[in-house]
Amino acid sequence: MSKPRTIIEKIWDNHVVAERAHAPALLYVDLHLVHEVTSPQAFDGLRTRGLKVRRPDLTIATTDHSTPTTPRGLPIVDKIAAAQVERMVQNAKDFGIHCYPLGSDKQGIVHVIGPELGLTQPGMTVVCGDSHTATHGAMGALAFGIGTSEVEHVLATQCLLQKPSKSYQVLVDGALKPGVSAKDIILALIARIGIGGGTGFVFEFCGSAVRALSMEERMTVCNMSIEGGARAGLVAPDDTTYQYLNGRQYAPQGAKWDEAVARWRQLPTDDGATYDKSITIDAASLEPMITFGTNPGMGIPIRGAVPNPSDITDPLERDSLARALVYMDLAPGKPLLGHAINVVFIGSCTNSRISDLRTAASVLKGRKVNPNVRVMVVPGSQQVKEQAQAEGLDKIFRDAGADWREAGCSMCIAMNGDQLQPGEYSVSTSNRNFEGRQGKGGRTFLASPMTAAASAIAGKVSDVRELL
Amino acid sequence: MEKFIPFESRMVTIARDNIDTDQIIPARFLKTISKVGLGDQLFCDWRYDAEGKPKPDFVLNKPETKSCKVLLAGDNFGCGSSREHAPWALTQYGFRAVISTSFADIFKNNSLKNSLLPIVVPPDVHAELLKDPSGTVKIDLASQTLTLASGRHVQFPVDEFAKHCLLEGIDELGYILQQAPAITAFESAHPALIDTRG
Numbered sequence: 001m002s003k004p005r006t007i008i009e010k011i012w013d014n015h016v017v018a019e020r021a022h023a024p025a026l027l028y029v030d031l032h033l034v035h036e037v038t039s040p041q042a043f044d045g046l047r048t049r050g051l052k053v054r055r056p057d058l059t060i061a062t063t064d065h066s067t068p069t070t071p072r073g074l075p076i077v078d079k080i081a082a083a084q085v086e087r088m089v090q091n092a093k094d095f096g097i098h099c100y101p102l103g104s105d106k107q108g109i110v111h112v113i114g115p116e117l118g119l120t121q122p123g124m125t126v127v128c129g130d131s132h133t134a135t136h137g138a139m140g141a142l143a144f145g146i147g148t149s150e151v152e153h154v155l156a157t158q159c160l161l162q163k164p165s166k167s168y169q170v171l172v173d174g175a176l177k178p179g180v181s182a183k184d185i186i187l188a189l190i191a192r193i194g195i196g197g198g199t200g201f202v203f204e205f206c207g208s209a210v211r212a213l214s215m216e217e218r219m220t221v222c223n224m225s226i227e228g229g230a231r232a233g234l235v236a237p238d239d240t241t242y243q244y245l246n247g248r249q250y251a252p253q254g255a256k257w258d259e260a261v262a263r264w265r266q267l268p269t270d271d272g273a274t275y276d277k278s279i280t281i282d283a284a285s286l287e288p289m290i291t292f293g294t295n296p297g298m299g300i301p302i303r304g305a306v307p308n309p310s311d312i313t314d315p316l317e318r319d320s321l322a323r324a325l326v327y328m329d330l331a332p333g334k335p336l337l338g339h340a341i342n343v344v345f346i347g348s349c350t351n352s353r354i355s356d357l358r359t360a361a362s363v364l365k366g367r368k369v370n371p372n373v374r375v376m377v378v379p380g381s382q383q384v385k386e387q388a389q390a391e392g393l394d395k396i397f398r399d400a401g402a403d404w405r406e407a408g409c410s411m412c413i414a415m416n417g418d419q420l421q422p423g424e425y426s427v428s429t430s431n432r433n434f435e436g437r438q439g440k441g442g443r444t445f446l447a448s449p450m451t452a453a454a455s456a457i458a459g460k461v462s463d464v465r466e467l468l
Numbered sequence: 469m470e471k472f473i474p475f476e477s478r479m480v481t482i483a484r485d486n487i488d489t490d491q492i493i494p495a496r497f498l499k500t501i502s503k504v505g506l507g508d509q510l511f512c513d514w515r516y517d518a519e520g521k522p523k524p525d526f527v528l529n530k531p532e533t534k535s536c537k538v539l540l541a542g543d544n545f546g547c548g549s550s551r552e553h554a555p556w557a558l559t560q561y562g563f564r565a566v567i568s569t570s571f572a573d574i575f576k577n578n579s580l581k582n583s584l585l586p587i588v589v590p591p592d593v594h595a596e597l598l599k600d601p602s603g604t605v606k607i608d609l610a611s612q613t614l615t616l617a618s619g620r621h622v623q624f625p626v627d628e629f630a631k632h633c634l635l636e637g638i639d640e641l642g643y644i645l646q647q648a649p650a651i652t653a654f655e656s657a658h659p660a661l662i663d664t665r666g
Binding site for chain 1: 491
C-alpha cells in the first residue's frame with residue numbers, strides 16, 4: 001500500500017515535470033486563464049525574447065477588470081482602460097490564443113467563465129494572474145494566482161517553478177441555518193484565523209456542510225481562500241461536481257466523460273492522510289457575517305458589536321484596528337446593524353453567479369430598494385446575464401430600483417468606472433474591504449448576497465433573517 | 469535581472485500590519501500596459517492628498533527618507549492581490565529590501581523575481597528595529613545576514629534557488645526554458661484535457 005495522500009498531494013504529484021537538486025519542482029499547468037490587467041507586460045516579455053505561447057490550446061483570455069459594465073454599444077470612456085482592453089485582444093490574436101472579448105456572449109469575469117464553460121476540471125492545475133484564481137478549486141482543481149513574471153513563464157513554457165504548499169483542512173460540519181450562506185462560512189473562517197492565517201497553506205474544505213453546498217456556493221468559499229492568506233483552496237470532486245460539469249462546452253463527452261469521471265473519483269483525500277493543520281467549524285452555529293474594518297478578517301456576526309482596540313494587547317494589532325475604525329468612521333463597542341449605507345454592490349468573482357442573483361432576487365422580489373441607496377447588480381458573465389434575463393431576474397432588480405449591468409469585475413476593484421465616492425459606505429458581496437478598494441475613500445462592508453439585498457431595501461446594514 | 473549585491477541603508481518604517489497591495493499601489497494605476505513609471509504612485513493614497521500634493525506627515529515625503537533602500541513594515545506585508553505592480557512600484561521608488569515578520573505568499577514570489585528581497589525576522593528583532601525606525605541596516609544576501617544599527621547580526625531565511633538567482637542576476641524563465649526536453653516528455657505522456665480553441 002502506498003502512503004495515504006491528500007487531494008492536494010495527488011494533484012501535485014500528477015503534475016511534477018522535473019525535480020532537480022537545489023531548485024523548486026517544475027510543475028505543469030493544465031489551464032492558464034489570461035485577462036487584460038496582468039498580461040500585457042508578459043506578452044511584451046515574450047516579444048522581447050522572441051518566444052511563442054507554448055500551449056495556446058491550454059490558454060484562454062477574456063477582459064473583465066478594467067472593462068466597463070455600461071451597455072456594450074458604448075465606447076470605453078477611459079482611454080487608458082480602452083487601450084488595455086484592446087491590447088488583450090491584439091495579444092490574443094498575435095499569439096494565437098482564444099479570447100472572449102468585450103462584446104462576446106461568453107465574456108465575463110475570468111473566474112466565472114472558467115467553470116461555466118467547463119474549462120476548469122477536477123484534478124487540473126489552474127493558474128491566472130489574479131489572486132482569486134482559488135475560485136476554481138471548487139471543481140477539485142489546484143488553482144492559484146500568480147504574478148506577471150509567472151504569467152510569462154506559463155505562456156512560454158506551460159510550467160512554473162513551485163514548492164509544495166502545506167495542507168490545511170477546513171472541516172465544516174452540520175447544517176447552515178436559514179439566512180446563512182457559503183459567504184458566511186468563508187467570512188467566519190477568515191475572522192477566526194485572520195488574513196495571514198493560511199499563508200503557506202492550501203485549504204481543503206470538507207465536511208458535511210461543504211458537501212451540501214452547490215458548485216457555485218463552493219466557488220464562493222474557495223474564492224476567498226486568499227483572503228485567509230492561502231494561495232489556493234479546494235473541495236474534492238463528488239457527484240455535485242460531475243453533475244455541474246457534465247454537458248458544458250469544454251467538458252469531455254461520451255466515452256471520454258466516463259473515463260474522466262473514473263479518473264476523478266481517485267482524487268479525494270485518502271483515508272488516513274494527514275494535514276499540516278486543521279480547523280473545525282460548526283455550520284449550525286454560524287450567523288450571517290459582515291466585515292466592519294479594512295481587511296476581510298475584520299468580520300463579525302451581523303448582530304455583533306464592533307470590537308474595541310483597547311481590548312487588544314499587541315501594539316501593531318491594536319493600531320491596525322484603531323486605524324480601521326478611523327478610516328471606517330465607526331465607534332468601537334457598537335453594533336453595525338442599522339448603520340446607514342449609500343451603495344449596495346451585488347457582483348464580483350465571489351458572488352455574481354446565477355444562484356447568487358436568484359438569492360438576491362428572492363429577497364428583492366416585490367420590494368423596493370431604499371431611495372437613498374444606489375444598488376448595482378452586476379452579473380459575472382454574459383451567460384449569467386442571459387440566464388438571469390431568461391428567468392426574469394433583471395425585471396425583479398429593475399422593478400426594485402436596482403441598476404442591472406453588463407458583466408465584469410465592476411465595483412469590486414474600482415478601475416472600470418464603477419466605484420464609491422469618498423466617504424460612502426457600501427454593503428458589497430465582493431471579497432476585499434481594503435482602504436480605497438472600491439474607490440478612493442470608500443468604505444466597504446463585505447457580506448452575502450442575502451445580507452446585501454436586505455440592506456438595500458432598508459438603506460442600512462440589515463439582518464436578512466427578519467425578511468425570511 | 470540585476471545582481472543583488474550587499475548594501476547599507478537607512479530604513480523607512482511604516483509600522484502597520486497587513487499592508488495590502490491595494491495600499492502599495494491602488495488598482496486604478498493597473499490600467500497601464502507598461503512595467504515602468506509606477507514609483508511615483510507607490511502608497512499613493514497615503515502619500516498624496518485629494519489634490520495630489522504630498523502629505524508632509526507621511527514618511528515617504530520626509531526629506532530624510534529620500535534614497536532609503538529598505539522598508540520596515542508590520543506583519544503580513546503584501547497581502548491581497550497578485551499584482552506584480554506592487555514590487556515594481558517598490559523597486560522603482562528605490563527599495564531593494566522589505567523587512568517584516570511575514571509576507572503574503574504571492575507578494576513574496578513576485579518580489580524575488582524583481583530583485584526585491586523580502587526579509588523575515590522574528591518578533592524580537594522586529595521590535596528592536598521598530599525602536600529605531602530610521603536606523604541604518606546592512607544586508608548581505610550571500611551570508612543571509614541582516615546587521616542592525618546596534619551591530620547585532622541576524623540570519624534570515626531565503627529560498628536557496630531564489631538566492632542563487634538574485635546573486636547571479638539569473639532570470640527564472642531562462643532556467644525553465646533549458647528544461648524543454650522534460651516538458652516535451654511530460655506532454656507526450658499526458659494528453660491535453662481540453663482544447664480552448666475548439
